[in-house]
Amino acid sequence: xxxxxxxxxxxxxxxxxxxxxxxxxDSLGEQLSKKAQELIEKGYTQLVINLDKTALINSIGIxxxxxIIEALEERNGTLNFCGLxxxxxxxxxxxxxxxxxxxxxxxxxxxxxx
Amino acid sequence: MKNAVLRDEVCLTIPMDHDMELxxxxxxxxxxxxxxxxxxxIEEIQYAIIETCINAFEHSQSEDRKVYILYIRRVxxxxxxxxxxxxxxxxxxxxxxxxxRQGMHSDLRKRGWGLEIxxxxxxxxxxxxxxxxxxxxxxxxxxx
Numbered sequence: 001x002x003x004x005x006x007x008x009x010x011x012x013x014x015x016x017x018x019x020x021x022x023x024x025x026d027s028l029g030e031q032l033s034k035k036a037q038e039l040i041e042k043g044y045t046q047l048v049i050n051l052d053k054t055a056l057i058n059s060i061g062i063x064x065x066x067x068i069i070e071a072l073e074e075r076n077g078t079l080n081f082c083g084l085x086x087x088x089x090x091x092x093x094x095x096x097x098x099x100x101x102x103x104x105x106x107x108x109x110x111x112x113x114x
Numbered sequence: 115m116k117n118a119v120l121r122d123e124v125c126l127t128i129p130m131d132h133d134m135e136l137x138x139x140x141x142x143x144x145x146x147x148x149x150x151x152x153x154x155x156i157e158e159i160q161y162a163i164i165e166t167c168i169n170a171f172e173h174s175q176s177e178d179r180k181v182y183i184l185y186i187r188r189v190x191x192x193x194x195x196x197x198x199x200x201x202x203x204x205x206x207x208x209x210x211x212x213x214x215r216q217g218m219h220s221d222l223r224k225r226g227w228g229l230e231i232x233x234x235x236x237x238x239x240x241x242x243x244x245x246x247x248x249x250x251x252x253x254x255x256x257x258x
Binding site: 058060069070086094095096097100 | 132133135136139154157158160161164165168219221222223224225227228230231234235
């Protein structure tokens, strides 16, 4: 499948994990943003975005991730990323995302670091 | 570049349609794989192609709505030349576009990163732009 995408949500009491699969472009980004907003409106302020199954992200997708960071900041929340490839992590650090969100190797570590 | 012997050239034309940048990226990925680039380098090549194509899609204003990609596969490197026939841009245009796109934090800029990402990930990078169009060229070398 060239670009079959999906978002899985695992909501616990204190935090929620959004796991993406597929190319993170404007389409998947907007779906992700919508689901993150729904969680934020429900009161979640600690979110993990697991990108382990997302092999490619474009800069439009990243701009939507920044909007999620900003939405959480408005509620004093935190966004942690995990499952990034080396290139994704390098790009996130270049774009200063690492300054405003956590970057962790796996979901367990991302959850443990809220 | 001087030691590189020309091996193959592949030309691809893509329409400026949603996700068409993936076609260009996958082609680059296959060529890179044939050249025995490592996994991380193949990923970097794909990101560079995606970002450059998207930049053309969004900003070129080309009438034919097409992007022309020339892949040049050499012994120890892959070169990509990505061309549009749009209106071109100047470094000032690029700077102004970036300045308008700041969010809550001045260093957390949402858009205008495409060519910067490409430049960072590639070993050589060049832009030739005029009122007749733009060609972004970049080279990735194999690290053994």
